[in-house]
Structures are given as structure tokens and as C-alpha cells.
Amino acid sequence: MPHLNGVTVHPDCRHFRGDIPCRPNKEYGYQCQDCPVYAPTQQRILIIKLGAIGDVIRTTPLLRRLRQEYPNARITWLTLTPAILPQSGGWIDEVLKLELTSVLHLQQREFDLLFNLDKDKEACALLGSIRAHQKFGYQLHPQYGVAWPVGELANHKYLTGVFDELSQQNQKPYVQEIFELCGYEFQHEEYVFDTHDDKGYDWSQLPQGRPRIGLNTGCGDRWTTRLWSDEKWITLINQLQQAGYAPVLLGGEAEAERNQRLHAATGAAYLGTFPLPQFINLMHQMDGIVTQVTMAMHISIALRKPTILMNNIFNPYEFDLYGRGQIVQPDKQCVCFYRGSCKLGPTSCMEDLSAEKVFEAVRVSVPLA
Template identity: 75%
Template sequence: MPEFLHDVPVHPDCRHFRGDLPCRPNKEHGYTCAECPVYAPAGKRILLIKLGAIGDVIRTTPLLRRLRQEHPGCFITWLTLTPAILPQREVEEILKFDYASALQLQARRFDVAINLDKEKEACALLLNVRADAKFGYTLREYDGVPWPVNAQADHKFLTGVFDQLSLANTKPYVQEIFELCGFDFRGEEYVFDTHDDKGYDWGALPPAAQGPRIGLNTGCGDRWTTRLWSTEKWIELITNLQAAGYAPVLLGGEAEHPRNLTLQAATGAAYLGTFPLPQFINLVHQMQGIVTQVTMGMHISIALRKPTILMNNIFNPHEFDLYGRGQIVGPDRQCVCFYRGTCKLGTSCMEDLPAAKVLQAVRESVLL
């Protein structure tokens, strides 16, 4: 039933209703609540807090599929530091984490509130927000320590505070966050936008006649530099890929730009430069396979359902679910620097990952 303001019917429960601005149906078609043909009452209101980093936000999106299944018609509000990475058509309300968003969320009530971050500001928000059911991490009021708010969150919490438990863990990240929310993981895929509708021109890419395009994401960020592969190794891989009938394409951002220019000059591999995030995502979508470290490019590749060759050394390989597409390859010697940004032995074990091993994984994952 509508509510009435001065005898004017209003549907504040509609998923299109804004309150501060005209809704889209009113703006585009002139509909009012009295006769609106697209009136759609929202179901359960769900708050999802996942602030960052970008890759972790991307690999949280499989939860959207399960939340829709368990709560048909639900209205999802997602709070994040990187709104642009989320699929805009798949989340009713996307808020950037700032003072204004935190203030208004604490004044609202939700049916379900989920916080997947241990950052104290995220935990404090879950503590203060009103919700019938809460999952994830809250803040202990008397000492300010992040703490599980429900028993299902214990496992993911403990693997984050004890290296021994993290090393022994055999559950992928996505399974862990599903279980944290009280769900079993059934292989739900990411929810992601390819940005094909933007009409980007990729005429400079190697044509199909040159073989399957293999995107080479050559960087890994500046936090865990023990993951870096040397320029010499990349050159060897590129020349081997070319000889095997593949078309390597160099990928990266501003940090990788100098390295990619060097690799392009040494091998003739295609390199189109750096792009804003939506365009970069669409560029990755043009590839038939991706070789990458554990970095944002890896998450984008998995989300786009590309065969992913993941070069890993310092992280637990069980953490990553490639959904049966691609392979995880590691150095020929055991890494002793679990979650460390510098190598205890002086030279990163990534130098013991042969280019031939990566090439073989490409051959097995992306057929000519």
C-alpha cells in the first residue's frame, strides 16, 4: 500500500525511489507513484561492506549471485573505496566510503549486514549499523580489536592472524567468505562488467591470424615485490610464446610502463600503453589467456573467465580459485617468505621459475 503526503500517493518501499531526487522512471518516462507500471517493492535490505583493495572487491562479487538466490528481490547496498570497479547494473546502491556515507548508514536499518574487512573503520561501522542479522567482523568496544561477529567468521578470522593456520588452509578465498556468511560455496562465478558497450577500438592488437593473444601482466604492485619476475625472464617467455605461435600482448599500469616499453623494444611484443580502469578491463577481455602475478590483473582475468596462468610464490596457492581455467605455477625451489615483501635469502625464488614452465602452462590452457 502507498503512503500519502498531502493526499499524494508515494511508494518509498520501491527499489527505484530516491527521496532526494526524482527516480529514473519519473525522469525518463514521467511516471508517478500513483500509476507507475514499474513499481517494484524492494525485498530484504542487505548491506555489504568490502572497502578494498580492488582485487579483493572483485573477488567478493560471487556473493551477489548467492544473495540474490537466497533473498529474491533483495536491495543490496555496497560500501567500498572503489565504486567504479563494481558492476553498476547489478548493485542497487553503491556508496563510496567516506564520512557522509558512514553517517547515513548508521541511521538506517538493514535486514542483513555483512562486513568482510578487518580494518577498524569497517568493523566500527558494522558495530554501529542496525541490522537483524550480522556477519563478518565487528569491533570490540572495550579494546578496539577487530573480532568475529558470528561463529562462521572464526575460520577466516584466524587464518588472518596466525601464519601457521594460513599456511595450512586449503579453502579458496571465495569459499571462505561464503562460509563466513553462512553459505556453502557452489562454484558461483564473479559478477563483472566487460565494458564491451563502450565501443573501444582495439585495431592495434595483433590479428587472430597471428595466434591466440596472451596478455602478460608484468607487474605486481609495490607491496609484495618478492613476486616480481625479472626482465630477462619475461623476454625469454615472450620469445618462446612467439616461436610457439602465440601473440603476446603486454599489460600493465603506470608502474609497469617503463618495463613494458623495454620488453616491447627487446621482443616486438604488442604494447598499447596504459588506460583508465574500464578500458583496461576491456583490453584484458580481448585476450585468449593471461599470464599474471597475484595482483589486480589476476582478479580481472578470473572475473572475465579467461584461462589464467598464475605465477605464485609467497601466497598459499589454495587461496586462489581459477574455476578450472588455467594453472598455478611456482618456482622450482620452495618459497620461505610467506606473505613477505622482501626475500629472507636475498634473491627472490621467482628467479627459479623457468620461462619454459610458464610456457608449458600456457600451451595446456590455451590451445592453438
């Protein structure tokens, strides 16, 4: 038991900070000697998942398995988007943003388990430069400087990411692939996510008394082959309104102009754009979500909302809706797998996905009372 000037100090405690007072000391005046909430760390685990917000969100089910296997572990997560990870509930002890200060101190530490779930070269380099007893995921190939699997567990997920043909043949959801890469059997563990209900946002302007259907009308600018035309959205909105639903337009700055047009054309509710925590809580007010494959899809699944997923260019097996909602696709087969522009011309096959088909999926997934 370490002592400094005769004072007991527990650097192994999950609450201990080392630079500032821990929360039990700040809130209750506890010190390490005879502390009633002393929580000694039994395992040290590092997760490296930097990538897009949606990919970070859909990796959080892994936390449930890790907490089940290692309830007294100190879990550290390195990412580009710390704000999207759960800040309460004891799921993660330390959330770090990828920057020089984080890298410097991680390279001076030692972990029992290290999971690198990104093929970014900086993430792979970190796996090689941080000490850990067991490493999973991706590393840098020592001769060629490209991402490379760490052991056989990572082979499947690695190969589906580098060969389109294997990706198209894959029938495993992303989360299952991630679990298997880490050596676990996926048992449909749910996402770990914060609804931000504690923020007290005022949503009195939302429609009342009818099931709210959130319509996320954008998809980012990387794969614009996912976009649906204004005409299709207007038709769907009219059908929802006539059936007794309350459509609510959702999106960020990139969708603001389109959503204003759709609001003007249909009267569908549109409250504007919001910071990410407030946008998440707005989505939490919905009874169902219609979205393309984009960040809002991951948020919807994480919030356990019935999700009507409009998909064309991705393998539908990649997405696990946890039995809530449906995947709807164009009637004709898409030939532009993971492409940002259509090979057949300026009009994407998404225009062959009818509003009626999407409406029927809403009707089945979110029944009217």
C-alpha cells in the same frame, strides 16, 4: 500506502531515490500510483567491503547467492572503489564510497542483513554503529579495539588472517571462506563483473589472427618478492611468438617503463596505460592472461579468461581459477610466506620459476587452433 499532498509515493520501491526522479519516472514518466515496474523491497542488505580492488572483485560472487536467496532485496555496498562494482544488471541497488556523507546516512538506517568482510578498524566500527537484525563478519573488540569475529561463522577466516601457520594449512579458496563467513555453502558462483564492451573502445592496434596472451608484468610495490626479471619475460615472449601466439604487454604506470623495455627487446605488442575501465576491456580482448597475484589476476578470473597464475609467497589453495588455467610456482619451496622481501637474499625464488614452465601452462590452457 504513503501519500504526500494526495500523491502516492512508494519509498520502499527499489527504484525510488528520494532526492531526484527515479529512472522509470525519468525515462517513461511513471509515477508511483499504478507504476508497472513498482518493485517493493522485501529485505535490506548492506555489504561492507572496502579493501583493495582485487579483494572487492573477488567478493562479488556473493551477489549471486544473495540475489538467489533474496531476489527482491535492496542491496547496498560500501567500498573505497565504487567504479569496480557492476553498475548494471540489477545486482546492486546502491553503491556508496566510504566517506563521511555515506557513513552519516547509513547510521540512520536499518538493515535486515549486514555483512562486514573487512578487518579494517573503520569497517569493524561501522558494523557496530549501523543497525541490522543480523550481522556477519568482523566487529571491533569492545575492550581492545582490534578486529574480532562476529559469531563462530567468522572464526575460520579470522584465524587464517592472523596466524601464518593456520593460513599455510588452509585449503579453502578465499571465496569459499567468504561464503562460509556469511552462512552459505560456496557452489562455485562466478564473479559479477562489467567487461565495459559498451564503451566502444578501438583495439584495432592489437595483433590479429593469433591467440592473444596478455602478460601482466607487475605486481604492485607491497610484495616485490613476486616480481619476475626482464630476462624471464623476454624468454617467455620469444617462446610464445615462436609457437604462434601474440603476446600483449599489460600494466599500469608502474609497469610502463618495464613494458617499453620488453617491447623494444621483443616487438611484443604494448599499447600503453589506460584508465581502469579501458584496461579491463583491453584484458577482455585477450585469449589468456599470465599474471602474478595482483589486481590483474582478479580481473582475469572475473572476465573468465584462462589464467596462468605465477605464485610463490601465497598459499595456492587461496585462489580458485574456476577450472580455467593453471597455477605455476617455483620448483623449490618458497620460505617467504606473505613477505615483501626474500629472507635468503636479494633474489626472490621467482627466479627459479622457468619461462618454459609458464609457456607450457599457456600451451595447455590456451591451445593453438
